[in-house]
Amino acid sequence: MSENCIFCKIVNKEIPSELIYEDEKLIVFKDIRPQAPVHLLIVPRKHIRSINDLKPEDHAIAGDMLIAAQKIAKLVGVDKNGYKLNFHVEKGGGQEVFHLHMHLVGGWEK
Numbered sequence: 001m002s003e004n005c006i007f008c009k010i011v012n013k014e015i016p017s018e019l020i021y022e023d024e025k026l027i028v029f030k031d032i033r034p035q036a037p038v039h040l041l042i043v044p045r046k047h048i049r050s051i052n053d054l055k056p057e058d059h060a061i062a063g064d065m066l067i068a069a070q071k072i073a074k075l076v077g078v079d080k081n082g083y084k085l086n087f088h089v090e091k092g093g094g095q096e097v098f099h100l101h102m103h104l105v106g107g108w109e110k
């Protein structure tokens with residue numbers, strides 16, 4: 001938990017989100033400003049600032065995020081048509097929230 005981190009607050013249910021999935025490692029919720037018909041954020045419970053702060057011992061978290069993406073894509077029905085998984089890394093990469101997360105975007109017409 002990092003103070004004043006919006007995603008830590010969402011993880012801890014201190015502020016609401018449109019939750020799609022959660023388990024002991026991560027949560028998945030709808031992006032508040034969707035850029036596509038489906039725009040979800042896959043967020044580890046552990047506060048990690050950005051991809052730049054991932055440590056070798058976090059490798060399971062990184063893997064869990066990809067496995068969750070595969071599962072959630074199927075759950076929300078974008079797996080067959082296709083989707084994008086994006087990481088924004090640091091300010092120059094467009095990162096606005098400094099708690100590691102992966103965007104899952106899709107749901108466009110074929």
Ligand code: 5GP
Pocket residue numbers: 006017018029030031032033034041087088094095096097098
């Ligand atoms: P990034 O840091 O990768 O650029 O993106 C952060 C994303 O978090 C943005 O797409 C933004 O719309 C989303 N976001 C920021 N604050 C909130 C919030 O309080 N709730 C939800 N559901 N999404 C948020």
Ligand code: ZN
Pocket residue numbers: 001002005006007008009046047048098099
């Ligand atoms: Zn955080």
